[in-house]
Amino acid sequence: MTTLRKDTPVSPAPPVEGLDARLVVDRGAFRLDVALTAAPGDVVALLGPNGAGKTTALRALAGLVPLTGGHLRLDGTALERTPPEARPVGVVFQDYLLFPHLSALDNVAFGPRCHGASKAQARAVAAAWLDRMGLAAHTGAKPRRLSGGQAQRVALARALAVHPRLLLLDEPLAALDARTRLEVRAQLRRHLAEFEAVAVLVTHDPLDAMVLADRLVVVEEGRVVQEGGPADIARHPRTEYIAQLVGLNLYRGRADGHAVRLDTGPAITTTEILTGPVFVAFPPSAVTLHRDRPTGSSARNLWRCEVAGLETHGDQIRAALTGELPLAADLTTVAAAELDLHPGAAVWATVKAAQTHAYPA
Incomplete structure (x- = not known):
């Protein structure tokens, strides 16, 4: 030394x-x-x-x-x-x-x-x-x-x-x-x-x-x-704020395997296997809307919602939804017309588990 x-x-x-x-x-x-x-x-x-x-x-x-x-x-x-x-x-x-x-x-x-x-x-x-x-x-x-x-x-x-x-x-x-x-x-x-x-x-x-x-x-x-x-x-x-900035629906909850029980709202099924506090995010484009409850759908997540508002978002229509799970959904103008969407309309929203992303909070 x-x-x-x-x-x-x-x-x-x-x-x-x-x-x-x-x-x-x-x-x-x-x-x-x-x-x-x-x-x-x-x-x-x-x-x-x-x-x-x-x-x-x-x-x-x-x-x-x-x-x-x-x-x-x-x-x-x-x-x-x-x-x-x-x-x-x-x-x-x-x-x-x-x-x-x-x-x-x-x-x-x-x-x-x-x-x-x-x-x-x-x-x-x-x-x-x-x-x-x-x-x-x-x-x-x-x-x-x-x-x-x-x-x-x-x-x-x-x-x-x-x-x-x-x-x-x-x-x-x-x-x-x-x-x-x-x-x-x-x-x-x-x-x-x-x-x-x-x-x-x-x-x-x-x-x-x-x-x-x-x-x-x-x-x-x-x-x-x-x-x-x-x-x-x-x-x-x-x-x-960040979720809105990057265009995602974001929720916080507690995970137990594939299921995430939200702090306020229902559960969301994800492909990740986690335990404890987590965030779950998915883009508005991952949301599919139906006027009637879908049958035979492969989507593991299904919520009854109501259209709170509609606005043009690029070349699509963004629907703000309230109900079981407040969220934003993007769809084409043709799809919005076919569904006869308007404020107050009742809809069913589905999201496939593979289109969600869960990560530790």
């Missing part, structure tokens, strides 16, 4: 790269308490209903809202007391907040100028970033002359031009129409894949989160209720 002499120099521990934060913010009756960690290259999406605390968390990371507790470390450096302008953080706001009197070039050059670059140096950096964003032909355009997608890319270039170690994106696609959103989402995914530091994205759109993020953190009432990879979150929702 080797013994270190007292005067032997000890190598310092390598700095911890990435984000390590516990964001505690008290605002009247609301308390945010969210832990976030991410390595360089990670894209983390904060999801949650309105008022959950997503934007408060983002603003706390940017230094625009002071912490009342917890900590905030970026690449091993504590930032709790660092003013916003001194943090290595880039922000893309929902409405982009481009300076209306400046050209696209000077909007992007603004950050490097604030960090001490000369006008010529800052403009050279800005021109390079606009070229990367496919906007070389729009360097002289003022924001009012840019499309929504172009303005979004200018805002992203402005945030990246200062080489941030943390990139914050607040609903970056919310201001775009559906067609532009599809194109810009693909472009943003490419740029985030090339970004070598940490990116945190706030969104209420599950598709944006699933496409852009490596990991999802779901916040409700100021707390993290679930986190994990997009596929795991989609397959194993743990709250009603």
Whole structure:
């Protein structure tokens, strides 16, 4: 065994790269308490209903809202007391907040100028970033002359031009129409894949989160209720909000073999063999509706329900059902017409055990 002499120099521990934060913010009756960690290259999406605390968390990371507790470390450096302008953080706001009197070039050059670059140096950096964003032909355009997608890319270039170690994106696609959103989402995914530091994205759109993020953190009432990879979150929702977000019917109960007795409602038969507290989920497309009680059906799950409402859902009709088991069912417009579905109509709902998915609660 080797013994270190007292005067032997000890190598310092390598700095911890990435984000390590516990964001505690008290605002009247609301308390945010969210832990976030991410390595360089990670894209983390904060999801949650309105008022959950997503934007408060983002603003706390940017230094625009002071912490009342917890900590905030970026690449091993504590930032709790660092003013916003001194943090290595880039922000893309929902409405982009481009300076209306400046050209696209000077909007992007603004950050490097604030960090001490000369006008010529800052403009050279800005021109390079606009070229990367496919906007070389729009360097002289003022924001009012840019499309929504172009303005979004200018805002992203402005945030990246200062080489941030943390990139914050607040609903970056919310201001775009559906067609532009599809194109810009693909472009943003490419740029985030090339970004070598940490990116945190706030969104209420599950598709944006699933496409852009490596990991999802779901916040409700100021707390993290679930986190994990997009596929795991989609397959194993743990709250009603998440289930609705990913389009699943979700129930909680106690399993005994193939049978799950729900906390409120009937039993559901599943193919999994489990014991103890579980969740059971199945998509609305797994539900088959009948006006009369089916005979000879292979479905192991059968419930008498009533149509509470109907709405268009993509190219299908989504029926909200109440009764023995509240649930959502998807069917074609032809099937809805043949069943003569309308609010108040009595129906029988069936789901095959093989189309359910049970997992520990």
